[in-house]
Amino acid sequence: MAQTRSSARSGSSGAGEARIGAGARVRGRIAGDGALTVEGHVEGDVALRGELTVAEGGEIHADTIEAEALVVSGVVEGELRVSGVVRAMAGSRVRGNVTGGASLALDDGAQFAGRIDAEFDLPAELLESSGGSPGRRR
Amino acid sequence: MASTVIGAGITIDGEITSDEDVVVQGTVRGKLTARDGVTVEPGAVVEADVSGGPLTVAGSITGNITSTDRVDLQPGAKVIGNVKAARITISDGAQFKGNVDMDV
Amino acid sequence: MNGDVATIGRGTVVRGRITGAANLEILGRVEGEVEVDGDVVLDARGLAAASLSGRRVTIRGAVRGDLVATESIVLEDGARVVGDVRAPRVAIATGALVRGYVQTGDAPAASSTARARPAASAATPRAANVSATASAPRTPPRAAPAPVPSPAARPAPSAPARPVATAIAGSHAAPSSNGSQASQPSQPSQTERTPPRAPSAHAPVHAPAAAPKGPPPPVMPALKKGAKGAMSKKRA
Numbered sequence: 001m002a003q004t005r006s007s008a009r010s011g012s013s014g015a016g017e018a019r020i021g022a023g024a025r026v027r028g029r030i031a032g033d034g035a036l037t038v039e040g041h042v043e044g045d046v047a048l049r050g051e052l053t054v055a056e057g058g059e060i061h062a063d064t065i066e067a068e069a070l071v072v073s074g075v076v077e078g079e080l081r082v083s084g085v086v087r088a089m090a091g092s093r094v095r096g097n098v099t100g101g102a103s104l105a106l107d108d109g110a111q112f113a114g115r116i117d118a119e120f121d122l123p124a125e126l127l128e129s130s131g132g133s134p135g136r137r138r
Numbered sequence: 139m140a141s142t143v144i145g146a147g148i149t150i151d152g153e154i155t156s157d158e159d160v161v162v163q164g165t166v167r168g169k170l171t172a173r174d175g176v177t178v179e180p181g182a183v184v185e186a187d188v189s190g191g192p193l194t195v196a197g198s199i200t201g202n203i204t205s206t207d208r209v210d211l212q213p214g215a216k217v218i219g220n221v222k223a224a225r226i227t228i229s230d231g232a233q234f235k236g237n238v239d240m241d242v
Numbered sequence: 243m244n245g246d247v248a249t250i251g252r253g254t255v256v257r258g259r260i261t262g263a264a265n266l267e268i269l270g271r272v273e274g275e276v277e278v279d280g281d282v283v284l285d286a287r288g289l290a291a292a293s294l295s296g297r298r299v300t301i302r303g304a305v306r307g308d309l310v311a312t313e314s315i316v317l318e319d320g321a322r323v324v325g326d327v328r329a330p331r332v333a334i335a336t337g338a339l340v341r342g343y344v345q346t347g348d349a350p351a352a353s354s355t356a357r358a359r360p361a362a363s364a365a366t367p368r369a370a371n372v373s374a375t376a377s378a379p380r381t382p383p384r385a386a387p388a389p390v391p392s393p394a395a396r397p398a399p400s401a402p403a404r405p406v407a408t409a410i411a412g413s414h415a416a417p418s419s420n421g422s423q424a425s426q427p428s429q430p431s432q433t434e435r436t437p438p439r440a441p442s443a444h445a446p447v448h449a450p451a452a453a454p455k456g457p458p459p460p461v462m463p464a465l466k467k468g469a470k471g472a473m474s475k476k477r478a
Binding site: 147 | 246251255258265
């Protein structure tokens with residue numbers, strides 16, 4: 001297994017089809033521009049200006065994972081600071097709060113645990129506190 | 139055909155307000171107000187004041203009934219409460235206990 | 243439970259509590275609490291300022307309240323939910339908007355909307371929380387409570403396993419009130435999600451697979467697919 005320590009930069013030359021192969025283990029922070037596909041194991045924060053894909057079998061365990069979009073078929077844990085869509089495919093396991101304004105899409109069969117705070121307004125009739133569910137202000 | 143049907147297995151503890159007709163087959167406790175007709179089917183239990191348009195009762199109502207139209211107690215109906223309606227029919231076999239006010 | 247469908251029509255508002263062994267379709271508006279044994283469908287124009295609990299809950303409209311199901315929750319495109327979403331299976335379509343805590347895994351007891359919260363907070367240390375750092379503390383606690391409380395709390399360790407497993411499979415006999423019967427004997431709240439099955443025992447808390455030294459890898463990686471129990475167990 002290839003082990004890469006400290007910072008790893010993904011192809012910053014734009015398009016970069018950066019990939020962390022199935023047999024690779026990264027311990028440290030990953031930062032870069034462009035899309036990144038993780039098929040191996042990553043332990044450490046990810047700060048990506050692009051779309052992050054965690055393939056089936058791939059895993060990321062981090063404090064914070066930043067990306068423009070996140071598609072998970074494998075395992076992801078960490079705060080998900082995503083601006084676009086966080087999509088958990090069937091068979092994936094995702095744990096972490098989704099921040100950054102992302103919207104969440106869960107396929108049936110995905111396992112997910114975390115908070116999501118999408119920005120939107122409920123219809124006016126529901127905004128008045130009408131003693132519905134135990135007044136939890138959100 | 140009713141737009142709101144409180145099925146046999148359902149219990150509602152609270153208030154129902156509708157601008158359509160309501161059919162009760164289950165249990166309602168609280169208050170029921172409909173703009174159109176109200177049908178309380180056999181087996182239904184209503185422990186509430188009921189007001190609406192034409193009311194057809196074959197189940198049980200314990201509460202005051204106010205109708206803008208007619209109230210029809212069918213055989214098997216059991217009503218305990220006052221009824222205020224322009225017209226009322228109490229079929230043979232219906233049980234009723236309360237006052238009837240037809241001065242609407 | 244019969245196949246009764248109760249319908250709250252478009253022009254109807256119900257304020258209060260709706261319970262029963264039936265399916266419920268909400269086209270109008272509900273304020274309060276809904277807890278039925280059957281399926282709940284909230285129409286695209288339906289409004290609920292209420293917690294909704296059922297076997298399979300399908301949301302197409304707007305909800306301000308928690309959603310709990312013993313089998314599945316589906317938020318379709320156009321759904322807007324402000325509240326927590328908890329069920330063994332949860333599907334959220336791309337166009338659905340949610341603001342709250344979402345959790346798949348163990349079937350919380352239908353009537354546990356209240357309990358679910360304490361459970362969540364109890365489990366908060368790791369469950370709710372995000373950061374992988376939480377994973378560190380998580381592992382040990384998990385190891386301890388998991389095996390111990392389960393058997394201890396439960397009269398028959400294996401027994402609860404079944405009901406829970408059953409619950410997850412969605413074929414529970416008495417869905418609503420107990421959801422996972424296991425949750426009753428055991429502790430309130432979190433037990434709902436407590437690792438009922440033995441698997442929790444062998445589910446390598448210290449994921450041997452994810453050996454990595456650094457941040458103790460949470461069990462997740464080690465878990466086999468479908469080990470929902472294990473995942474929820476984390477929350478315990």
